[in-house]
Amino acid sequence: MTPPESLRHDWTLAEIESIYTAALPDLVFRAQTVHRSHHRADEVQGCMLLSIKTGGCPEDCAYCPQSAHYKTDVAQTDLLDLDVVTAAATQARAQGATRFCMGAAWRDIPDGPEFARVLDMVRVVRGLDMEACVTLGMLNQQQADALAEAGLTAYNHNLDTSPEFYGSIITTRTYDERLETLARVRRAGVTVCSGGIIGMGEDRKVRYRLLRQLSSLTPHPESVPINMLVKVEGTPLADLPDEDPLELVRTIATARILMPRSFVRLSAGRLALTDEAQALCFLAGANSVFLGDRLLTTPNPGETHDQQLLDRLGMKLTAQTAVPANAGG
Numbered sequence: 250m251t252p253p254e255s256l257r258h259d260w261t262l263a264e265i266e267s268i269y270t271a272a273l274p275d276l277v278f279r280a281q282t283v284h285r286s287h288h289r290a291d292e293v294q295g296c297m298l299l300s301i302k303t304g305g306c307p308e309d310c311a312y313c314p315q316s317a318h319y320k321t322d323v324a325q326t327d328l329l330d331l332d333v334v335t336a337a338a339t340q341a342r343a344q345g346a347t348r349f350c351m352g353a354a355w356r357d358i359p360d361g362p363e364f365a366r367v368l369d370m371v372r373v374v375r376g377l378d379m380e381a382c383v384t385l386g387m388l389n390q391q392q393a394d395a396l397a398e399a400g401l402t403a404y405n406h407n408l409d410t411s412p413e414f415y416g417s418i419i420t421t422r423t424y425d426e427r428l429e430t431l432a433r434v435r436r437a438g439v440t441v442c443s444g445g446i447i448g449m450g451e452d453r454k455v456r457y458r459l460l461r462q463l464s465s466l467t468p469h470p471e472s473v474p475i476n477m478l479v480k481v482e483g484t485p486l487a488d489l490p491d492e493d494p495l496e497l498v499r500t501i502a503t504a505r506i507l508m509p510r511s512f513v514r515l516s517a518g519r520l521a522l523t524d525e526a527q528a529l530c531f532l533a534g535a536n537s538v539f540l541g542d543r544l545l546t547t548p549n550p551g552e553t554h555d556q557q558l559l560d561r562l563g564m565k566l567t568a569q570t571a572v573p574a575n576a577g578g
């Protein structure tokens with residue numbers, strides 16, 4: 250296993266390009282070799298993602314059906330009650346998930362009773378012996394510390410894309426604000442979950458820059474979700490052409506090579522992939538999937554299909570949580 254001090258944070262764009270554009274067998278072989286020295290090759294972590302407060306978000310992320318800027322079919326809901334989340338987390342555990350992620354469509358976290366309820370949700374999930382991850386928008390240091398105190402394992406805040414392309418996807422918050430949020434999470438001692446989305450009309454150079462940005466974070470994000478755009482009617486990106494799934498494979502493989510110890514999560518967009526394309530993503534070093542038939546508001550393969558796929562591949566869900574119990578504290 251590579252000791253942490255030898256993990257690199259200074260990958261150059263030229264190096265990243267040369268990794269990304271290698272012949273696919275070479276790229277996948279290299280990624281798989283790196284993967285095997287840090288992770289079990291036959292296991293993926295199962296995560297479950299629950300939308301705890303849906304829609305009506307003041308941000309204008311062009312891919313997102315929850316933005317109040319776009320007219321989509323997503324119905325707005327208030328923050329869920331604690332018992333609803335407790336039931337969902339208990340069920341997720343029974344389905345083999347070891348990480349439970351909760352997403353709220355907020356620009357930033359509102360202090361007061363809603364935040365107190367989110368802290369209780371974190372405590373419930375940790376009490377079920379699962380990793381707890383939340384994505385709540387921007388936060389201040391006090392809030393990050395309070396989440397850490399409640400036992401939060403990870404905070405998700407995606408960089409989404411490269412700094413240069415960012416302005417064509419989101420205009421209501423800056424890239425620097427994203428980086429500052431991640432720094433606060435890190436300062437609080439909570440692990441970082443941050444990745445991006447491909448298929449938003451970007452070219453490969455944008456992906457190299459996103460991957461450079463992620464791999465320059467010190468330490469690397471412990472969790473790197475790689476999403477393929479799910480095109481939703483009513484959002485500005487709804488009519489983009491389909492992305493080539495092999496670009497997703499290349500992005501995952503490159504992320505695996507640049508950030509060897511991180512969990513690279515095959516996230517949104519799996520429904521558009523064949524089973525064989527998903528298998529290639531695992532070969533390329535993806536070692537986590539989101540279970541359940543919904544990912545926040547968009548469809549996702551159901552439990553039965555996922556289990557059948559893992560069975561066909563001779564793979565299994567990781568039985569244990571990957572992060573020690575006190576990682577959030």
Ligand code: SF4
Nearest residue numbers: 306308310313316354
């Ligand atoms: S991605 Fe998050 S921040 Fe952006 S519009 Fe959707 S819910 Fe809001």
